[in-house]
Amino acid sequence: MKIRDIETIKLSSREFYEQDALAVKEGAEHHMDVVVVKVTTEDGEIGYGESIAYGALESVATTIEKILKPLTLGEEVSPVNLWDKMYKSTFRLGRRGIIISAISGIDIALWDILGKEFGAPIYSILGASSRRIKGYITGGYYRQDKDIEKLLDEVKSYIDKGFDTVKIKIGGLKVEEDLKRLRAIKDNFEKVDIAVDANNVYDFNTALKVGKELEKLGIIFFEEPIPTDFPSLSSELAKALDVPIAGYETAFTLYEFRDIILNHAVDIVQADAAWSGGITEMLRIGNFARAFSFPLIPHYSAGGIGFIASLHVALAINSPMIEYHLRYNPLREGLVGEIKYENGEFIPPQRPGLGISLKEEIIKKYRV
Template structure:
């Protein structure tokens, strides 16, 4: 089965309101869809984060010709060929017919494009043998615990009136919720955390996500202030430039589990985060960089070091992966349709959320089907 063509589409929907986290404004919901077409008529599909969309689409277009004719089941060879473009010399690129414009400034887009292609190849594998990916990977779990992310800062809402939102998720059967911190003064954020804890009760797992908001000293002060509210994990607390070694130091000051990894681009960085950062939850995102092949490497290393995999975004893909590995802990989901309209709109078929669990089907591949009318409507 040979790769015939690779194509990508960008979808973006303006949100009804503007959300923000500690270092970013969110006013659109966007995703990239990647298709890998084969000469035997089997098509693999993937979804990616909607970052750097024009550049990612351009890279996918270039990789289509570069990978055409390769065995669609040879995911390791394809992964290595694409990743090799991050270090190839211009002379070697010319000799091999590789895309010549891919330099360091395009590296994140290249790794994102590679993630989409790799995910689509695993979708092809499942479809080729009529197995869901969770089964293809050797798993036997058909469901996995889901937690809901909400509690964003929101421009048209009282920043302290988030208890009812989070309690609403619990009333739908979810025993874990995650909220944003780091975007206000520490006393203000403590008041928000207290409001959520009071609303969801003592038995609900409450995670806080700082989106890289703090220095080490600020993070120590913050987690000590949050600890009285029984925080389950503290996610991405530290500024991007010192998020590994400083994480290990932070762990010495708190009993709260640390979670990180969604911003990492490859397994080498995840290795260092596990070895030096003392995290207990690894959140490497297969739909942002590296794909399934790299996610599995990260998961295997994490297992050897007693670290659990807690996935980030795209549960219709990550659910298969987390359910298949022994250290798969949970998947992240978004129930607020105003914040994530694509979860409801983009798919004709996908994994289902019930009773606080993500339930996977027996459909081959990743088991989701895109509503192409929605793609046509919101395609950019």
């Protein structure tokens, strides 16, 4: 099969941003922007991918259309070979951010086509079985009107849906205020496991101080405590703390994760198919992490295509858990249809490829 065309579909949901608040001070959140990548083969087969575009829809789409599309048109649908070609051909343009996010979307779409060609889900052609995988829910985002009582209501809503593990945002308030929120959850829901996510906001000394307090609370992991740019400092933090350090979702490609893993900067590796380099690169990152006995727990924050892509990889590399959100986001289930879970576990798609069908009415409503 050869590639006949690549199309970008720019989607943006401002409602997502308006109905929740910033994850951290100075703002880690943007409008929910994703570029859906549609790859069509010469025999008419179609595959879909997702590139995360936080505030950069035009830049990601232009990168795909003007730089990556000419490199791939007429080529065989071979995700691994085309990933390497796209990466090597763009070395002057960067090794992180927009370039890798753009490559990610094309790569996911190519795997979708490959699965359809073989008539099997992607995880199946990668040698994995259709097992259920435990999910954890990220929440605790800040809003001016969200007091502790409302935070507890939020956590209870996740429990009512069958989940027993939550990840709560920290770093947007004074340390003691954040700890007060965590203690309230711990006191009210004894059987719930709690992780936290600082979104890179702390310096080393503050992270060390916070980490010591998190140990007392039995927090199961401390995500992105310091900026991703300092793997050696993160390594020192991991050595000094008993609470596991998780990260770094804001790293890109195997090469950056290589330095994180070799430095033992984390205890848990986190990557995302929609921006770390697609299914091809996430598989490489997961297998490299496995060689050092580090689990990879996929990150998730954007559209439904990206989540499903990471779910396929999680099955292929035997991830113990996967992240999910239940806050309002029409580009999640609204875009790809029902994402099935039961008793806090996700049920893999059974149809070929990614196993999704895009909803045209959602594309029409949120298309930019």
